[in-house]
Amino acid sequence: MKGKTPRRPPKKPSNNQKDPVGVYCRVRPLGAEDEECCIEVISNTTIQLHAPDGLKANRNGEFKETQYSFKKVFGIKTTQRELFADVAKPLVEDLIHCKNGLLFTYGVTGSGKTYTMTGSPGQGGLLPRSLDMIFNSIGPYQAKRYVFKPDDKNGMEVQNQVDALLDRQKRDSQTSVPKTPTTRRIDPEFADMISPEEACKAGEVDEDSSYSVFVSYIEIYNNYIYDLLEETPFDPIKPKPPQSKILREDQNHNMYVAGCTEVEVKSTEEAFEVFWRGQKKRRIANTQLNRESSRSHSVFIIKLAQAPLDADGDNVLQDKSQVNVSQLCLVDLAGSERTSRTRAEGNRLREAGNINQSLMTLRTCIEVLRENQMCGTNKMVPYRDSKVTHLFKNYFDGEGKVRMVVCVNPKADDYEETLLVMRFAEMTQEVEVARPVDRPICGFAAGRRQRNQAFKDELTHRLEERGGPVDGESPTVLNQLLQSFHPLPPCEISGPNDDVTLPRLIDALEKRHKIRKLMVEEYNKTGKITLLRAQDSNLLSKENFIQEQRGRLGEKDKMIQNQKNEIDRLEKKSKMLEYKIDILQKTTNIYEEDKRSLQHELESREQRLQREMSEKRRMETRMQGIVTDAKLKWEKECERRVNAKQLEMQNKLWVKDEKLKQLKAIVTEGKTENRQPQRPSREKDKVPAKRSVSPSPVPTGPLVRPLHRRSHSAGGERWVDHKPTTNVDLDTVLQPNIPNAIKVNAPNEKALSKCDKYVLTHQEFASDGEIQTKLIKGEVFKTRGGGQAVQFTDIETLKQENPVAASRKRRSSETGPDGEPMERNWTNVETRCSVAVEMRAGSNLGPGYQHHGYPKRRKP
Incomplete structure (x- = not known):
């Protein structure tokens, strides 16, 4: 059977507390003053890299200034x-x-x-x-x-x-x-x-x-x-x-x-x-x-x-x-x-x-x-x-x-290599290493070396005291013995064949032994042994007391040591927290600076935008003023040209009418002489100066069912008095007064359904620049679609004239447009008819006469 693999000793107990790898940065001076520099020390913990001139741009087409933070940055004067x-x-x-430690330097060559x-x-x-x-x-x-x-x-x-x-x-x-x-x-x-x-x-x-x-x-x-x-x-022939x-x-x-x-x-x-x-x-x-x-x-x-x-x-x-x-x-x-x-x-x-x-x-x-x-x-x-x-x-x-320790050279030639070194250093700072565990020490009481030295000093002092004068006797013999008490010679053996050191040491020890015996005899003779014993007993009691105090002192030292260890632990923890706070504070400062710069840029852009907007509004106002002025100018010019054209056409029509009247007068001359002028049967024929009535136009559209016309004497007619809000109050003597009328600003079907007459008060500029008022009258009918239609039947004109301008007009009217003299022996009927025809031909009903649901007025 194979033997089992021996077990490896267990690893040391791990510690949950960790410390980050401490990364420092040191910037060396430039080799020459005229060299281009790519590194700037911003603070004692931050440096900034600038892209040198002439270096290719990145993918975005530009180089950004990059900042890197360290535990501490050492400048060129460190x-x-x-x-x-x-x-x-x-x-x-x-x-x-x-405790172990590792310190290494890193950087570009x-x-x-x-x-x-x-x-x-x-x-x-x-x-x-x-x-x-x-x-x-x-x-x-x-x-x-x-x-x-x-x-x-x-x-x-x-x-x-x-x-x-x-x-x-x-x-x-x-x-x-x-x-x-x-x-x-x-x-x-x-x-x-x-x-x-x-x-x-x-x-x-x-x-x-x-x-x-x-x-x-x-x-x-x-x-x-x-x-x-x-x-x-060293082998000169064949070195290894x-x-x-x-x-x-x-x-x-x-x-x-x-x-x-x-x-x-x-x-x-x-x-x-x-x-x-x-x-x-x-x-x-x-x-x-x-x-x-x-x-x-x-x-x-x-x-x-x-x-x-x-x-x-x-x-x-x-x-x-x-x-x-x-x-x-x-x-x-x-x-x-x-x-x-x-x-x-x-x-x-x-x-x-x-x-x-x-x-x-x-x-x-x-x-x-x-x-x-x-x-x-x-x-x-x-x-x-x-x-x-x-x-x-x-x-x-x-x-x-x-x-x-990251060492960097600030010259621009090392920019790319330095950038890689900075990225590695930034990554290394994020690695945490477990904190080493304190190793135990021996359990002996502290201060052993000091106590041993103090004991040696005390013995030396006592020996000096014992060698002093006793009861007034002369210490000549004791002093001679102490002087003969020489120190031991060197006892280091130079080798195994050393036969000198040991005999010399034995001889010195024998001499010291003899001297010691003489010293004991001398002390016995002087009778100081009892005193020495009493002093020894007193010294022993003092040493016991000192030992007891040292035991208490050792306990206090242990307590103090434990407190120191706890204080050290808390201090290390505090330093670690301070280090983290410092990093966070630096990060916050960087973000605050970025925020301030962005806010400043935003404010500048807002100010620029406000200036552009105000300039735009000013330009718009200016252009609107120019457009308004041009529009008014062209409106006046167009109105002038239209009035001039209307006057010209009226004059031509008047000339034609006058020729027709002359021809009619020649043909019917005999008949008009035998007739008597008839008195007008209607009141409206009695028109004052410059107020003319045009003949009723022929109805233009088919009617569904004409309304029943009541007698005029009954007084049951109801009128729709249409007066636009744009009319101007002329403050004239003759004012149109229509009793039992519904006054409206705009025609509507409801008002028209209740009335059978319609009148429109219309104002316009005459050819001489004066304002003339026209009362356009009509009758209201129902249409086949169920709506209301107005058929205009009469136009009354009220006009103001300047006496000077009227006299000039009369003088100019004595001769026709072609220079021929005009007849002055017109009858009342002819004059009114000519005026009526003139007014009818020159009347301008305008766009207000066509209403929703009503037929458009045809031109005669």
């Missing part, structure tokens, strides 16, 4: 110290408090990533400042060399003092010159990277723990991992290429580089030397865009081993389970580049392809993580597609904080 205080200092504090990470003399970057802060914080609490030892499985072992001493002696024997900080020669590149006034230190360092720092330096070149600190023997390393997973499911060199360092200078030793092996090349372009991703790993001291506070606790190992990874990613710009060939082209492929895999992993978190999906993140993402897989799964 110092390395300010950048470190905001970005890397919190990660170093977490490292000292047993030549954007200042290596300078941000490494720095220059006098301007140290994030890496040297992180090392300096670590050693400034844990310097007094560092363990001796080789007390902590890597176990080659991403863990640490704790050795006792004897094993550590043997390892130190073995190392010293292999090197001719001891490597101590005082004798080590520092490379001039790192001599003055950090000034003393810029040194910083972490707070709340556990003084009851012992620390040790290990560093390793690797590079990922063409998707292979190489150890930059590995020391291989470096061997690539593989990735493995430890018992806590964390990825690590198997077989990677881990160097224990005890000072900032020693760590600088190790870093520079590996930096010289890193692959760089000269390209068209960067003189020292990184051709690989470099990863500098700082491991901090921490273990509590024993109960006495002297040595490290020999318990591997109590050892906490935290690490900080500082990654300098190679810059993305386009071969069309770098003109890379051969190896450079292959390197660029692998760099771009690894960065593309990083983007893909971030996209899948973002999609899983925002959409609730459970897609597999392709960490294994690249060594970079596979190595830092555990960080995105919640093993530490993740920070990214």
Whole structure:
């Protein structure tokens, strides 16, 4: 039977609290002042990209100015110290408090990533400042060399003092010159990277723990991992290429580089030397865009081993389970580049392809993580597609904080690449990483190191007091004994054949034993033993009281620590909420600015529209006035021409009538002389001046049934008096008065059905410009359709004249239009007939004489 696969240890408990990936942006200065810039820093959290001149437009035919927000934006005047205080200092504090961290720089080639990470003399970057802060914080609490030892499985072992001493002696024997900080020669590149006034230190360092720092330096070149600190023997004849390393997973499911060199360092200078030793092996090349372009991703790993001291506070606790190992990874990613710009060939082209492929895999992993978190999906993140993402897989799964510094070059040539970098950074900010769980610490009471040191100081003080004068006697013998009490010689064994150290140590111990016996005898002689015992008993009671107070103090410290932890948790939560509020506030400000700009544009357009509308109304009013004036002018002109034409036609008709009358007079001359003029039988024949009656026209339409006409003497006729509202009151003496009449403004069937007579009062302009009134009379009949019809039978004209104009007319009327003299001996009948014919021919009934349901009047 096959054996069962051993169970893997369970993963660490997950934490529901998550923090977003902190993304910062740093803008480097332009190389030359005359270069075109495409980036503008709007605020300490927002930058804006401008499309450079001469670049092709997008699908819409235009380029829009795009804004991107970050946790913080560092301009061209930002110092390395300010950048470190905001970005890397919190990660170093977490490292000292047993939490992991990942910090990497990202950007286009030549954007200042290596300078941000490494720095220059006098301007140290994030890496040297992180090392300096670590050693400034844990310097007094560092363990001796080789007390902590890597176990080659991403863990640490704790050795006792004897094993550590043997390892130190073995190392010293292999090197001719001891490597101590005082004798080590520092490379001039790192001599003055950090000034003393810029040194910083972490707070709340556990003084009851012992620390040790290990560093390793690797590079990922063409998707292979190489150890930059590995020391291989140099063969000038056939040099061996470096061997690539593989990735493995430890018992806590964390990825690590198997077989990677881990160097224990005890000072900032020693760590600088190790870093520079590996930096010289890193692959760089000269390209068209960067003189020292990184051709690989470099990863500098700082491991901090921490273990509590024993109960006495002297040595490290020999318990591997109590050892906490935290690490900080500082990654300098190679810059993305386009071969069309770098003109890379051969190896450079292959390197660029692998760099771009690894960065593309990083983007893909971030996209899948973002999609899983925002959409609730459970897609597999392709960490294994690249060594970079596979190595830092555990960080995105919640093993530490993740920070990214996006470095950008503001020159216009890098606009398109910078646009892609900004989109990736914007997407990365939306990914949240689980907050690491605090690791438990040893349960010993705090302050062991301080108590041990205080106890040593107290013993030294008592020894000095006991060596003083007693009862006025001279302390000559005791002082001589104390002076002869020499310290122990060095007891480190140089090798297995060392026969000098042990005899020397035995001899020194025997001498000290003899001196001790003499001191005891001296004290016995002086009789101070009882006093010493009394002091010891008093000291014991005081120590018991101090121990009791320390126990209470320890409980208070635990309570304070719990409260501090709670305060830290609330502060972190408050910072997270403040960060979200800040993002929302920035978004609100952006929206408010957009709203204000759109509102301003809307107001300007409304004002312009109002101006156009007022101009349009003004133009309409002006055109209406012009049209009205033109219409009145043409109406007057047309009316004048019509009146003139009517007058002309009337004159011609009058001439013809006069000729006919003369001819009739010649033919019937004899008959008219024998006749007597008859008196008119009707009252209406007695027409005053200028009031004429035309003969009754012949009915034009068939009648259904004529109404019964009553006698005129009976007075039963009813009239429909039709007076339009447009008539003008002339205030004349002769006014038409029709008794028993129905007055209407417009004819209607109801009024016509009740009456048998119809009269229309019509006003118009005469040929001489005066107003004349016409009374058009008619009889009402029923039609076959059941309606009412009016048959006009008579027209009476009332006209006003100016005496001057009348005299002129009479003079002009004495001669005809053809110059012949007119006869003046007309009879009354002829005159009236001629006037009647003239009026009938010149009458204009107008459109008002045709009514709905009535037949249209025919022209005679």
